[in-house]
Amino acid sequence: EAGVVQSPRYKIIEKKQPVAFWCNPISGHNTLYWYRQNLGQGPELLIRYENEEAVDDSQLPKDRFSAERLKGVDSTLKIQPAELGDSAVYLCASSPGTGGFYGEKLFFGSGTQLSVL
Amino acid sequence: RKEVEQDPGPFNVPEGATVAFNCTYSNSASQSFFWYRQDCRKEPKLLMSVYSSGNEDGRFTAQLNRASQYISLLIRDSKLSDSATYLCVVNKGQAGTALIFGKGTTLSVSS
Numbered sequence: 001e002a003g004v005v006q007s008p009r010y011k012i013i014e015k016k017q018p019v020a021f022w023c024n025p026i027s028g029h030n031t032l033y034w035y036r037q038n039l040g041q042g043p044e045l046l047i048r049y050e051n052e053e054a055v056d057d058s059q060l061p062k063d064r065f066s067a068e069r070l071k072g073v074d075s076t077l078k079i080q081p082a083e084l085g086d087s088a089v090y091l092c093a094s095s096p097g098t099g100g101f102y103g104e105k106l107f108f109g110s111g112t113q114l115s116v117l
Numbered sequence: 118r119k120e121v122e123q124d125p126g127p128f129n130v131p132e133g134a135t136v137a138f139n140c141t142y143s144n145s146a147s148q149s150f151f152w153y154r155q156d157c158r159k160e161p162k163l164l165m166s167v168y169s170s171g172n173e174d175g176r177f178t179a180q181l182n183r184a185s186q187y188i189s190l191l192i193r194d195s196k197l198s199d200s201a202t203y204l205c206v207v208n209k210g211q212a213g214t215a216l217i218f219g220k221g222t223t224l225s226v227s228s
Contacts, residue, residue, distance in 0.1 A: 040220075042219050043204075043218045045215050045218075056214070104208075106161075106163065111160055
């Protein structure tokens with residue numbers, strides 16, 4: 001079974017340019033997360049979807065970041081305009097859904113490494 | 118106080134050593150606890166869930182202390198292949214809420 005697929009793997013852009021990341025979760029997984037990971041830090045939650053609904057986007061910088069998950073499957077994360085501080089790895093993860101009392105287990109994609117020059 | 122805090126590390130140990138990582142979380146309502154492993158330039162992968170009664174998986178033992186809001190991971194008989202960053206993960210509150218990651222603790226096992 002295919003895992004979580006992300007593209008592109010790497011992206012280099014100049015500041016103020018727009019950029020978009022794409023994620024295809026594991027088939028049947030209802031929950032989808034976008035995380036951002038800076039070097040030497042743990043993943044930082046940006047947004048969580050349950051099917052097509054964004055149920056937690058409190059950490060998403062809404063002035064420049066947007067996300068969508070049409071039809072509750074694939075998702076895209078967009079930054080416009082990008083800033084130097086946005087350089088990081090953007091990770092997508094999916095989960096089959098709430099796993100009962102002990103919560104969810106996440107399956108991550110390989111991530112998109114963004115460099116803003 | 119950060120939602121999830123871990124030992125800063127790095128931990129440098131010889132093969133065969135026993136090493137323990139600690140983690141504290143701020144939300145007493147959190148119900149889901151995990152340890153993830155992340156190799157250099159790779160994505161995080163689930164190592165083990167952490168249950169109230171404590172649980173063991175081979176050389177790895179996880180403990181949870183709800184009263185102290187404290188989680189631990191013990192690795193016995195360390196192997197070179199255990200070298201990685203270990204991430205403590207806790208959900209934000211009630212079951213089904215988003216998972217929050219700690220900063221991670223880096224382990225380096227040497228021969």
